[in-house]
Amino acid sequence: MPAIPNNVPEPSRTDPALLRNFCIIAHIDHGKSTLADRMLQLTGVVDQRQMRAQYLDRMDIERERGITIKSQAVRLPWAPTEGPDQGSTHILNMIDTPGHVDFTYEVSRSLAACEGTVLLVDAAQGIEAQTLANLYLAMENDLKIVPVLNKIDLPAAQPEKFSEELANLIGCDPEDVLKVSAKTGMGVEALLDKVVAEIPAPVGVADAPARAMIFDSVYDSYRGVVTYVRVVDGQLNKRERIRMMSTGATHELLEIGVSSPEMTPADGIGVGEVGYIITGVKDVRQSKVGDTITSLHNGATEALGGYKDPKPMVFSGLYPLDGSEYPDLREALDKLQLNDAALVYEPETSAALGFGFRVGFLGLLHLDVIRERLEREFGLDLIATAPNVVYRVIMEDGTEHTVTNPSEFPEGKIDEVFEPVVRATVLAPSEFIGSIMELCQNRRGVLLGMDYLSEDRVEIRYTLPLAEIVFDFFDHLKSKTRGYASLDYEPTGEQSAQLVKVDILLHGDKVDAFSAVTHKDAAYAYGVRLVAKLRELIPRQAFEVPIQAAIGSRVIARETIRAIRKDVLAKCYGGDISRKRKLLEKQKEGKKRMKMVGSVEVPQEAFIAVLSSDDSGGGKAKK
Numbered sequence: 001m002p003a004i005p006n007n008v009p010e011p012s013r014t015d016p017a018l019l020r021n022f023c024i025i026a027h028i029d030h031g032k033s034t035l036a037d038r039m040l041q042l043t044g045v046v047d048q049r050q051m052r053a054q055y056l057d058r059m060d061i062e063r064e065r066g067i068t069i070k071s072q073a074v075r076l077p078w079a080p081t082e083g084p085d086q087g088s089t090h091i092l093n094m095i096d097t098p099g100h101v102d103f104t105y106e107v108s109r110s111l112a113a114c115e116g117t118v119l120l121v122d123a124a125q126g127i128e129a130q131t132l133a134n135l136y137l138a139m140e141n142d143l144k145i146v147p148v149l150n151k152i153d154l155p156a157a158q159p160e161k162f163s164e165e166l167a168n169l170i171g172c173d174p175e176d177v178l179k180v181s182a183k184t185g186m187g188v189e190a191l192l193d194k195v196v197a198e199i200p201a202p203v204g205v206a207d208a209p210a211r212a213m214i215f216d217s218v219y220d221s222y223r224g225v226v227t228y229v230r231v232v233d234g235q236l237n238k239r240e241r242i243r244m245m246s247t248g249a250t251h252e253l254l255e256i257g258v259s260s261p262e263m264t265p266a267d268g269i270g271v272g273e274v275g276y277i278i279t280g281v282k283d284v285r286q287s288k289v290g291d292t293i294t295s296l297h298n299g300a301t302e303a304l305g306g307y308k309d310p311k312p313m314v315f316s317g318l319y320p321l322d323g324s325e326y327p328d329l330r331e332a333l334d335k336l337q338l339n340d341a342a343l344v345y346e347p348e349t350s351a352a353l354g355f356g357f358r359v360g361f362l363g364l365l366h367l368d369v370i371r372e373r374l375e376r377e378f379g380l381d382l383i384a385t386a387p388n389v390v391y392r393v394i395m396e397d398g399t400e401h402t403v404t405n406p407s408e409f410p411e412g413k414i415d416e417v418f419e420p421v422v423r424a425t426v427l428a429p430s431e432f433i434g435s436i437m438e439l440c441q442n443r444r445g446v447l448l449g450m451d452y453l454s455e456d457r458v459e460i461r462y463t464l465p466l467a468e469i470v471f472d473f474f475d476h477l478k479s480k481t482r483g484y485a486s487l488d489y490e491p492t493g494e495q496s497a498q499l500v501k502v503d504i505l506l507h508g509d510k511v512d513a514f515s516a517v518t519h520k521d522a523a524y525a526y527g528v529r530l531v532a533k534l535r536e537l538i539p540r541q542a543f544e545v546p547i548q549a550a551i552g553s554r555v556i557a558r559e560t561i562r563a564i565r566k567d568v569l570a571k572c573y574g575g576d577i578s579r580k581r582k583l584l585e586k587q588k589e590g591k592k593r594m595k596m597v598g599s600v601e602v603p604q605e606a607f608i609a610v611l612s613s614d615d616s617g618g619g620k621a622k623k
């Protein structure tokens, strides 16, 4: 049994030489949260009775999906069982980071709060795209890297092969790669010892003006915003007034403390420490990740580097299925925004879908999580329009438009259109190189390079338009590689492209919800597909209804719904009047669910079917 130390120092008086601030980075599902659980147990901060799986993942969605969305920081006392530091109580501040691409910014802030990182790799899977992305981020932050293979209890584990792969990647000896099982706890003590031995203690100036970096901010309905900080210089004390350096806003520190792992108040937190503060602000946007906090009196003049506003990359229109739920949707979005500085929205109206909101997200997982929370936590039924990226349109007269909704794409004399691009990294077994390249090429990708990680695994790098990967790229990638490929991407700017807006017209009226911005070469296929689908879904009307796809005034595809009045009584032979009435009543009910688009009645189901079908690239977000 490990020695559970009892002489744990106060957060305001810990000798920085005894501190180790580290995080765990890994590809999704490689076992970060499970490893964190074991560390909580071994260091004795959570006792056996209270232990539950994924202790630190507190949101329902996090538990159900088994993913970490918000970072958490925990203070763990540990006296190494071996080595020169044996028996002396150290404080390990462990920061559990989110693993998904959409939340890269949070990962990078968490990394900036640490001196070292445990790089965790599944011993049955090997290095994946996000292992690399996170590793590169850690290297940029000059962190000490402790390589670890997890899940060595699995029969499919290949510890020899993957420790070699990992060692090649970071330039160490395969012997130095620790092998653990987060599930059984095997090797986790040795890992904690290694964290103490190898990760450097923080260096900061204890008597300098206080400077602390915010690496996470969460909204708690009882206490307001709880902000997680890493003190770099000086000390923050209870009841003092502090200043946010990016905005100049001042607040009083109502409470300050550490998580161990429940929030434990303290008198203050000292140089090098990680903890939380509560100031009574009600909205995470007032306490932004990446910002620097200093004391109001005799404060620092220079902020710590690294602050950046989260920028939405993907937009989608969200509409309540039942128009009367619009105020509820607004209220729900307001509530979610308290806890999510990256969520932006503004009201929008659509002729086809009624009142709703145009909502900006960091990426598709973010969109999916928000939508699911709206539906589940707030009981709303929603229609989401196809996600789109942000375009910058320059007109011939020099005016510039930022387009977040395809139906607002300007008409007239356009000089140039810019779209966001990303640098995508795909990792896969080398047998799939051909299919991966074909897919990327079809999506207007430009090959940047390719490297073999080992004999049979390859890393392929492409520049791709973000619009080409936000819809179904990952699904296609998975199916072409039998599930073996992993993908990571980061925004790298924008490029000029031949983009056009395709409108869909019903009986001559534009249906705004179906407008899309596509590459010129893909416009025809999009038009034909949508027009054919709508013809299937829209019932015949009393008059003939043309369905057209058009670029500007040029029609590129057309179908026609023939005129007919649906005679619901046709099959009702004989003269039972009550049965006839019932059928007519039913028809009337059905009509209520119709939406009028110009002069055409469209069943709401048709909108949902078109927007949520896979091949129109809309509706349900993919990960």
Ligand SMILES: Nc1nc2c(ncn2[C@@H]2O[C@H](COP(=O)(O)OP(=O)(O)OP(=O)(O)O)[C@@H](O)[C@H]2O)c(=O)[nH]1
Pocket: 026, 027, 028, 029, 030, 031, 032, 033, 034, 035, 066, 067, 068, 098, 099, 100, 150, 151, 152, 153, 154, 180, 181, 182, 183, 184
């Ligand atoms: N057999 C075995 N399974 C493990 C081990 N560690 C984790 N797992 C399982 O792997 C799955 C993913 O583990 P998590 O801890 O949720 O992974 P994660 O990296 O935190 O995932 P995200 O939070 O989504 O990034 C779970 O089903 C765990 O039970 C291990 O050492 N051995």
